[in-house]
């Protein structure tokens with residue numbers, strides 16, 4: 291893992307996930323440890339972000355590293371026509387590791403192939419979001435005691451949802467049963483379903499959310515992502531497909547936790563926030579510990 295890019299969740303084995311999660315637990319106990327004082331972390335965000343960028347920057351700051359980067363490529367020389375390759379080669383001269391979010395699928399892989407410093411994929415289009423997956427795994431393990439043999443529902447935009455794709459693939463290592471709730475137009479891509487089948491695991495597909503809630507340990511809600519639709523009429527048709535309200539949780543399991551990578555729009559009403567089963571803001575907090583674990587592992591400081 292040391293000095294290696296993290297482009298896809300498939301880059302890590304089950305044992306490597308566990309190693310990151312164990313280290314994240316240590317950072318949760320002692321968050322400020324100045325072990326990256328001599329390092330510079332670059333955060334290059336070609337797409338908007340609140341949690342991923344700020345939790346990476348918080349993680350780096352708590353470790354004593356300096357942070358450089360941008361939140362809008364329009365303020366960089368990309369606007370003048372500079373290529374992704376030249377941007378990466380340049381930033382690699384100023385930093386020890388690059389965290390990058392980009393709207394194009396495959397951009398993180400490409401960046402990792404041209405970069406002399408490790409690249410961490412902070413989301414590439416609708417493809418993958420592996421660091422979100424690690425914090426999702428951390429949140430599941432922390433709330434359920436283990437990752438094994440869980441009933442997990444994924445709800446919403448399973449077609450374009452990069453957090454869903456990465457997490458389903460990771461959970462295939464833990465004997466998960468998958469409950470996939472989506473509009474017909476937004477079903478999980480077949481390559482991800484193939485991965486479930488090849489792992490000898492079971493998935494069920496639904497269009498109705500209420501049937502699923504009593505069955506599951508984890509309810510992973512997602513936003514229907516307006517920005518992924520080329521036709522706004524298609525978005526309008528599905529945008530309100532699932533809205534989780536507090537009274538829908540009455541028959542849920544005692545151990546149920548509701549996760550959401552966030553941001554949410556209207557798919558979880560605010561009355562759910564005070565339910566002890568709502569875990570999405572703690573989930574976002576866990577991102578700091580997991581990203582501390584990732585930065586220190588990849589930079590060889592732990």
Ligand code: CP
Nearest residue numbers: 339340341342551552
């Ligand atoms: N979960 C997530 O990726 O959130 P941001 O888009 O705010 O980074």
